[in-house]
Amino acid sequence: MTDQDVSSIRRLTSYAHGGGCACKIPPGELERVVEGLLSAGAKNPEGELLVGLETGDDAAVVRLSDDTAVISTADFFTPVVDDPYDWGRIAAANALSDVYAMGGRPITAINLLGWPRDTLPFELASEVLRGARDVAHGAGCHVAGGHSIDDPEPKFGMSVTGLVHPDHILRNSTGRAGLPLTLTKPLGVGVLNNRHKATGEHFPHAVASMTALNDRASAQAVQAGVACATDVTGFGLLGHLHKLARASRVTAILDTAAVPYLDDAHASLRAGYVSGGTRRNLDWVRPHLDTGTASEEELLLLADAQTSGGLLIAGEIPGYPVVGELVPAAGAGTTMVIK
Structure with a gap:
């Protein structure tokens, strides 16, 4: 060529x-x-x-x-x-x-x-x-x-x-109340990819996150006797957590202060680089979400459409942040509570 x-x-x-x-x-x-x-x-x-x-x-x-x-x-x-x-x-x-x-x-x-x-x-x-x-x-x-x-x-x-x-087998339907929630990759590749598409700016740390395999975290989960997990991709953390909590018939408490983000994710969101998929994710889960005092900006990042994201594991895996816990079902269709 x-x-x-x-x-x-x-x-x-x-x-x-x-x-x-x-x-x-x-x-x-x-x-x-x-x-x-x-x-x-x-x-x-x-x-x-x-x-x-x-x-x-x-x-x-x-x-x-x-x-x-x-x-x-x-x-x-x-x-x-x-x-x-x-x-x-x-x-x-x-x-x-x-x-x-x-x-x-x-x-x-x-x-x-x-x-x-x-x-x-x-x-x-x-x-x-x-x-x-x-x-x-x-x-x-x-x-x-x-x-x-x-x-x-x-x-x-x-x-x-x-x-x-x-x-x-790790399933999305085998979570139970009392288990912590571990997230193995930071969020934010969605807004960074959208910014890349719009401007041509390069974000090597986002590429590094997306090309990193989830093999080690998966093996650690199996070795620890974990039964419940899913990965965080196009439906965002909120979308995949909703599916896990709904399938497991529990409610998830999500600690926003513990959720990790890639550098430049917040700035990219504030600059308006939010995909339509992310907004649709949030619209889908909003009826099942107790937002607490979370801002719309926080909610959009939690719903950010990820590509090749990390694992969301119902169990504590050393080396990765615990971002919440599963509790008994709250009723009224609420699968997630933000704190």
Whole structure:
């Protein structure tokens, strides 16, 4: 690709209407779409479905034997950064995170690529795939092919298969009152990515957070006997915490003073770099939220649409901040209380 070819290409994020997990279908709309898909199950299936659609967990899990279960998941999104190699790295880390959120380890991944072949050179697509491969290989996960389509908007992600012991599955439905809540990555990548898309400013610390794997935190949780966890991605901390508390039939107390944020997150929010996905997240959970004295700014950051965020674990994991606790259900549909 010549220098002239490069100069004629717009920034990668400019080809997308949204960015990263902020481009997800709003959670309320998504739940209405899938609510009619629950059924009696497959006819003569191989294995027992342990985790399916019922609670909107991070991945599906099928038991194959007393000590082996398969995790299956897929995740893809539009460009979240302009660097194609970094986009691939972020997308891979994000897809692998679903396996870690279930307490498993990834074994194989296949690429999912949508590419505007008449608009963007395939050299950029190769960089995306290279970034994803490097992260997956670093996680000990094979990358074995994939599927691609001609798409007017670039999209990339992975379908990942993992393994977990059936007795060590982390679910979003197994929280119980009295457990602390641990968050393993700071919030704020959503507003920083939105600022990057609007201005071209680079935030290496946000890229570092998004490309960091959740493998260590997941393994620590399993070793500590934790049963309940989820990861924090496009629905924001509030959205994923709401789903966890609702599925577990408890209420979550969230200590805003304990929640960590990336540098520049607050300033970016005050400057107006808030995605539509973040606002939709907050609108969705607001009826279930006792906001206390929290400001609208705090609520928006707590609902910030994350891409490749950390794990939210119902248990205390050394080295990570405790940001709240689970208590008995408060009633009246309240799943979260801000303090």
